[in-house]
Amino acid sequence: MISVVFALLAAASNALASVLQRHAARAAPEEEAFRLALIMDLVRRPDWLGGIVALMFGFLFQAAALTTGELSLVQPILVTELPITMLLLAGLFRIRLGTESWRAVAALTVGLAALLASAAPSPGHRHPDRIEWAVATLVTLGLAAYLVSVAKVTRGASRAALLGVASGLGFAFTAALMKEATKVLPAGPVALLTSWAVWAMVAAGLGSLFLLQNALHSGTLVAVQPALNVSDPVSSIAYGVGLFGEEIRLGGWVVLELLGVGLLLYGSRLLAQSPPVRDEPQVNPPGPESETRLGH
Template structure:
């Protein structure tokens, strides 16, 4: 019970810092011209902005708490909890936009909170120390890479929501893979000395993937149509992480008949609330972006 409580606390702390990182880093891209959405110019511009570094620091803090949560809990529980970042991002974004969160948004927020609570209480994941053979991991990573590259190639030929959606899918998939690699890294650190783990490619692959995912996420934010990209990103990531956890780590969810029905209903409610809240978050951000780019 104490371990489960720690998982929830660490995951919620991760969600808070991730929300701050999302909102702050989005602000850093408001006045970047659209034609530089996926380019070295945008990266160079952001690297010169203290606001972007502040948002990145918050995102890194969120990742640290996520790692702590994964060290004590299952991907099946931790990743859905991170969706609660929307509960913190929406009021923060609304405050910065000098607007109030609508009553409808608060109702969706309550639904998301209740659904998450039900999911955490009823989810009984079976966690193993088993990691799939290297051959399987390479195959999974190869498939993920093909999907991500395909999404990026599709995005560079589009604009607006047609660019934002494939980028959001790619980002969600990449961060799902980051979560799985983080879980594996924490398991290795629990079993082996840090020096031995640092001598393997795992931590460096994780850092590289995290940096690439963050930069691509920034491009997704900048692409506009955040009412579509934000919920897409937040729905794809936990789904990808859980599925990858099943294939790579062998995690499963144990539930009896009525628990399975309730869990399914909770997941559907979480998804609907995430999409609704993501659209509200996107609406606030797009309004700010339009104001920043208006001469």
């Protein structure tokens, strides 16, 4: 139960980070895409730095969740980041949430519940060796490189979605490395700082963060969040099963699992089609007289 609480706190922190980072990234020049100049520009913006602080808290909460829970349980709970993001947008920009938006939240909630209840992830008892980590790294890098290469020749929402998927894959792999790193925590800080998993986690996390900044720079927040929040848990379940031997129910349960994933996709798509969120309000929140209604 404690892992679920920490995972929800991580989702809330990540949602706040996404809103603040998108707030900053939307103002960066388009020619800075895929360049370190984008980060140099963003680091001078207080809202982006606030997003990094929120992201750090999310990282700590996620590490605490993974210390006490399975990868295939913790990561899917982070899907709640999307409706939390929507609620934050509504609060910051004084947007009233309509029926369509609440239907999207309901679909996301039911989809997550169906996925977790049907999969019923259980702890793994296998410790991946270096060869398995090397294979997982190559597969992850290959998929991410392909997504980025396609994103570079597209624009707008398509680029944002592709980079959202790539960053979701990267964050899932980062979480897998984090799970590996937590195993050396009892050995003390020296063992932790000399662990290859810690430094690989840092590298994967920074790479994923760079992809996320480019995704947020390329399109609206709700174009990025559905892609990120669906690819992350699905990839994490794959890493949990493939690397750590975590078990999920198969057989007839697969139908309910696919239904859960389908509801997550439906809810994300429905939310992305809500015009006021899709079009994003101006940076300065409107006054009560210009209050917008989200959904129909």
